[in-house]
Amino acid sequence: MFKIVTRKQLNENVVLMEIDAPFIAAKAEAGQFIIYRVNEQGERVPLTIADYDREKGTITIIFQVIGGSTMELAKLNEGDFIHDVVGPLGVATEYKEGAKRIAVVGGGVGCAIAYPQAKKLFGMGVEVDLIAGFRSKNIVILEDEMSKASTHLHICTDDGSYGYHGFVTNKLQELIDSGAEFDEVIAIGPVPMMKFVCQVTKPYGIKTLVSLNPIMIDGTGMCGGCRVTVDGKIRYACVDGPDFDGHKVDFDELMRRNSTYREDEKKHVCRLTGGVR
Amino acid sequence: MPNMSLTKTPIAEQDPKVRARNFKEVTLGYTPEEAMEEAKRCLNCKHKPCMTGCPVSVRIPEFIAKVAEGEFEEAYKIIKSTNALPAVCGRVCPQENQCEGKCVRGIKGEPVAIGRLERFCADYMADKPVAAEKAEPNGHKVAVVGAGPSSLTVAGDLAKLGYDVTIFEAFHTAGGVLMYGIPEFRLPKTIVQHEIDNLTAMGVKIMTNMVIGKVLSIDELMGMGYEAVFVGSGAGLPRFMGIEGEGLVGVYSANEYLTRINLMKAYKDEYATPILKSKKVAVVGGGNVAMDAARSAMRLGAEHVYIVYRRSMDELPARKEEVHHAQEEGIEFLVLNNPVKILGDENGHVRGMECVKMELGEPDESGRRRPVTIEGSNFELEIDTAIMSIGTSPNPLIRSTTPGLEANKHGCLIVDETESTTKEGVYAGGDAVTGAATVILAMGAGKKAAAAIDEYIKNKK
Ligand SMILES: Cc1cc2nc3c(=O)[nH]c(=O)nc-3n(C[C@H](O)[C@H](O)[C@H](O)COP(=O)(O)OP(=O)(O)OC[C@H]3O[C@@H](n4cnc5c(N)ncnc54)[C@H](O)[C@@H]3O)c2cc1C
Ligand code: FES
Numbered sequence: 001m002f003k004i005v006t007r008k009q010l011n012e013n014v015v016l017m018e019i020d021a022p023f024i025a026a027k028a029e030a031g032q033f034i035i036y037r038v039n040e041q042g043e044r045v046p047l048t049i050a051d052y053d054r055e056k057g058t059i060t061i062i063f064q065v066i067g068g069s070t071m072e073l074a075k076l077n078e079g080d081f082i083h084d085v086v087g088p089l090g091v092a093t094e095y096k097e098g099a100k101r102i103a104v105v106g107g108g109v110g111c112a113i114a115y116p117q118a119k120k121l122f123g124m125g126v127e128v129d130l131i132a133g134f135r136s137k138n139i140v141i142l143e144d145e146m147s148k149a150s151t152h153l154h155i156c157t158d159d160g161s162y163g164y165h166g167f168v169t170n171k172l173q174e175l176i177d178s179g180a181e182f183d184e185v186i187a188i189g190p191v192p193m194m195k196f197v198c199q200v201t202k203p204y205g206i207k208t209l210v211s212l213n214p215i216m217i218d219g220t221g222m223c224g225g226c227r228v229t230v231d232g233k234i235r236y237a238c239v240d241g242p243d244f245d246g247h248k249v250d251f252d253e254l255m256r257r258n259s260t261y262r263e264d265e266k267k268h269v270c271r272l273t274g275g276v277r
Numbered sequence: 278m279p280n281m282s283l284t285k286t287p288i289a290e291q292d293p294k295v296r297a298r299n300f301k302e303v304t305l306g307y308t309p310e311e312a313m314e315e316a317k318r319c320l321n322c323k324h325k326p327c328m329t330g331c332p333v334s335v336r337i338p339e340f341i342a343k344v345a346e347g348e349f350e351e352a353y354k355i356i357k358s359t360n361a362l363p364a365v366c367g368r369v370c371p372q373e374n375q376c377e378g379k380c381v382r383g384i385k386g387e388p389v390a391i392g393r394l395e396r397f398c399a400d401y402m403a404d405k406p407v408a409a410e411k412a413e414p415n416g417h418k419v420a421v422v423g424a425g426p427s428s429l430t431v432a433g434d435l436a437k438l439g440y441d442v443t444i445f446e447a448f449h450t451a452g453g454v455l456m457y458g459i460p461e462f463r464l465p466k467t468i469v470q471h472e473i474d475n476l477t478a479m480g481v482k483i484m485t486n487m488v489i490g491k492v493l494s495i496d497e498l499m500g501m502g503y504e505a506v507f508v509g510s511g512a513g514l515p516r517f518m519g520i521e522g523e524g525l526v527g528v529y530s531a532n533e534y535l536t537r538i539n540l541m542k543a544y545k546d547e548y549a550t551p552i553l554k555s556k557k558v559a560v561v562g563g564g565n566v567a568m569d570a571a572r573s574a575m576r577l578g579a580e581h582v583y584i585v586y587r588r589s590m591d592e593l594p595a596r597k598e599e600v601h602h603a604q605e606e607g608i609e610f611l612v613l614n615n616p617v618k619i620l621g622d623e624n625g626h627v628r629g630m631e632c633v634k635m636e637l638g639e640p641d642e643s644g645r646r647r648p649v650t651i652e653g654s655n656f657e658l659e660i661d662t663a664i665m666s667i668g669t670s671p672n673p674l675i676r677s678t679t680p681g682l683e684a685n686k687h688g689c690l691i692v693d694e695t696e697s698t699t700k701e702g703v704y705a706g707g708d709a710v711t712g713a714a715t716v717i718l719a720m721g722a723g724k725k726a727a728a729a730i731d732e733y734i735k736n737k738k
Contacts, residue, residue: 023492037449043541043549044449068549084449086486217536220447220488221672224515224530234517234524239674253524256625260526264551 001081002036005058010141014064014109015074016050022057024049024087030116031093031211031243034059035219037084038072045069046216046238048113048188049088059087062112062141089219090242093117096207099183101127103175104150105168105197107189108134113211114188115142119149127151129180131171133193137162169196182206187246191258195251202247210246212237214254215261229253280317283386287311288393293605297575300461300544303602304368304393309347312397316345318382318389326379327391332721333360337376337391344394350405353398360395361433362426362720364403364468367396369459369565370717371596403471411479415439417734420503422489422675425453426716427707428509429476430723431730436479438731443503445487450540453511454708455716457540458532460569462576463599466539490674495682495703504737505702505730508690509723512708513672517665518561522619527553527627531562531570531666538573555662557581559630561616562666563588564713568599570664571608582608583658587615587635587648613637615648617655619663630658669713679703687712695729696722704730 006018024034033048051060065074076082095102102121106114111132118130130150134140135158147153155163156171164171168189176182185208187197194210201208214226214237221239228237229250235241289305290296296303307315319341327337336355343352356363372378372392380388417440421428424446432442450456455469477483489495495506515530517523534552537543541550558574560567563586571582584603586593589612593600604610613635620629634654637646671688681700683691689712690705692698698705706722708714 023487027492041542041548043551072549084486086447086449086488086492088491089488217533217541218448220674221514222511223533223536224517225533227517227524229524234519236514239672250524253625256526257524260553261551 001083002085004076004078004080004082007078010062011139013139014062014141016060016062018058018060019082019085020057021059021085024085025052025054025057025059028052028059028088029092030120032088032090033242034061034085034087035089035216036073036082038069039083042072042083043069044217046213046219048211050112051116062109064109086219089238093209093243095121096184099126101129101180101182103129103131103172103182103185105131105172105185105187106133107168107193110189111142111146114186115146115149117186117188118146122149122151129154129175131156131168133168135159168193169200172197172200176204184209191251191255194246198246208246209243210249211242212244212249212254213242215258279320280314282318285387285390286315296462297606300576302465303462306400307393307397309349312344312394313347315390316341316394319345320381322381326381327376330375330379332375332717333724335360340398341389341394344398349398349401353402356395356398360720361430362472363395364399365426365455365464365472366717367392367399368464371715373597375717410437412437412439414441417441418503419730420445420498420506421509422506423453423509423511424451424483425509425511425707425719426455427719427723428507429472430720431507431509431727432481433476433479434724434727435730436476436481443482443484445489446483446485447488448540449485451483451485457536458566458569460535460539460573462572463569490678495675495679499702504734505704507726507730508675508703508705508709509707509719510672510675510709512669512713514670515665516668516670518616518667520616520618522621525619525621525627526625527662528619529662529664531560531566531664534570534664535573544577552577553662555579557660558662558664559583559585559658559660560664560666561585563593563595564666565595565599567666568595568603570666572603572606574662574664575606575608584608584610585614585616585632586610586612588645589613589637592645613648615650620657627661627663630660630663631655632658671709696726697729702733
């Protein structure tokens with residue numbers, strides 16, 4: 001059992017939780033993830049480790065309430081317990097050596113995971129462009145934190161209600177057009193966003209790292225459920241990833257496989273909410 | 278007067294039509310009278326051929342004699358003295374290749390039903406209190422990685438000797454394949470849990486949610502005061518065929534399919550785990566894992582379930598009983614067929630499997646006749662789900678995070694005859710060493726490792 005020591009609602013749909021997990025906190029690195037199971041009947045769901053505090057022995061997760069399992073998790077309060085948390089899983093992000101300027105691109109709740117990457121790089125002395133995309137102003141999260149973790153923070157909204165009016169890919173393209181020389185781009189967010197970021201960077205040959213989020217069960221390489229096709233080969237995101245060279249990832253396959261249980265998910269959510277959503 | 282019947286005393290089973298749609302246990306077990314009757318078929322041979330077939334040397338004729346006399350508790354104690362998990366082994370051991378394969382009665386007629394009798398004794402004692410054997414602590418700590426049958430055996434044997442044993446398991450539940458692989462209808466999970474509870478009653482500590490190699494390394498465990506470590510991390514990563522279409526929606530590895538069902542209880546409404554509601558399923562492979570996946574698919578409501586296997590019925594590696602049960606339940610065996618491609622529809626969902634017919638050629642290294650493709654015999658099988666059950670390859674996680682721990686070219690950990698690895702104080706056994714094998718071989722390895730660990734620690738001081 002893992003105790004929730006802090007719970008914050010970052011926007012109407014995004015929740016931050018700091019969890020007491022000393023073994024995981026001692027080892028966690030940016031880019032790694034945990035798998036949680038909210039209760040005895042729960043699914044096993046992967047979430048990226050957004051932050052950790054080795055001294056306090058806690059890890060932080062930030063998640064969007066999208067389906068039954070995140071809805072159940074969001075119901076828990078400070079002082080409550082999560083049944084199971086296992087980690088740190090996956091390989092920590094490896095940055096391009098000697099990089100001077102890196103663009104970190106986050107989409108929606110993906111910004112919560114892009115943020116620690118930016119923070120780490122910024123701390124290493126890299127010039128960081130943090131491009132953070134949201135649908136609209138009212139769901140912008142972590143603005144202060146992101147601004148402290150980057151050289152240039154570019155907040156983008158789809159509807160233009162705040163910051164740059166447009167998608168993260170438009171912003172990235174503009175920066176490249178205006179002469180910004182990125183040694184690497186790191187993209188974390190919805191699969192379509194990562195796919196389009198890769199389309200932007202590919203013609204320039206800018207190395208682009210993406211953090212994949214396939215369906216998982218064990219997270220140790222046993223089930224093969226998390227397999228993705230990278231460079232024409234089967235790779236297991238839980239042990240070989242979750243980071244991969246975005247120019248080699250079969251995003252369409254990933255999107256399809258991630259939709260495997262969409263119908264079940266709808267039913268599950270209906271059961272939890274009595275049909276209201 | 279021995280019972281000279283040429284056939285085993287029949288055992289009650291759920292009707293195939295009924296059981297093919299539920300997850301309750303298929304075989305219901307002997308009554309005491311049936312067990313005694315079957316036990317009387319044993320001729321109590323002097324040279325005990327059956328025992329030589331048993332990897333943990335259960336004193337078979339001795340326990341059967343007790344069953345014949347109605348001394349069931351005595352019989353159980355005899356089994357238990359060398360086999361820590363009789364309720365499990367009685368159900369899942371491939372007896373036909375082991376004890377029963379050597380039974381003299383099997384030469385003319387059927388062998389004595391040793392597996393069924395073993396199961397009977399264990400089930401008979403299941404609800405009777407047996408005092409936990411709690412040994413005097415000897416002050417030495419041992420860590421065990423994984424909680425499958427090899428690890429449970431090591432933990433049990435060492436706890437009996439007074440060791441302070443902690444099991445580190447990656448999943449949220451202990452039991453390994455017994456919990457997430459083998460289905461409820463073959464091995465009820467309450468039985469496995471009962472065995473695990475017995476271990477904790479003996480003082481074994483179990484830490485779940487601990488992936489060794491990630492959260493702690495073997496070296497770190499040793500730094501925490503564990504004087505020896507046993508690695509029983511199992512068979513590893515599921516293999517795929519590398520054919521077109523394995524990334525379609527509706528393609529599972531058997532491991533994933535079975536884990537969703539057995540561990541995550543996808544077949545029960547109150548659990549959140551989703552699984553596809555398949556109508557036509559092809560399972561590729563012919564082992565126990567393939568049978569379990571096929572029979573599970575049937576229980577989830579499929580109309581057609583095919584086993585696609587590239588050799589013939591005679592080469593199926595699964596336990597005979599499972600093949601027999603699968604046939605009774607309506608699983609269709611498409612033997613001498615091999616998939617070449619999985620076909621998708623416009624949405625990327627499985628709609629079929631292109632197969633090619635095979636014939637048997639010359640024997641290969643394994644002694645089995647090699648399947649050879651019949652050119653031009655391709656045909657399409659209409660399916661909506663494909664489950665790949667073609668074996669595993671070892672997980673590199675522990676090997677790659679433990680300097681000094683060596684593996685062979687297949688990636689299996691190298692051990693000597695005492696299950697000692699190339700790293701001092703580290704022992705290994707079960708599927709992590711042999712590749713996917715059997716419960717009883719994993720337990721046999723656990724037994725040897727426990728004895729070797731005891732020797733090692735005693736000699737160290
Ligand atoms: C579906 C299926 C059906 C089978 N049917 C039969 C049968 O009928 N008869 C038979 O004899 N055999 C059968 N087998 C084979 C048998 O189950 C295995 O040979 C046996 O379980 C191996 O035991 P083990 O202790 O080596 O490992 P496993 O049972 O595989 O257990 C390994 C454990 O280690 C854990 N682990 C792995 N990596 C780590 C890590 N890094 N840190 C911590 N923990 C870790 C795993 O989560 C798992 O719990 C079957 C197997 C399957 C999959
Ligand atoms: S989640 Fe099971 S293999 Fe990756």
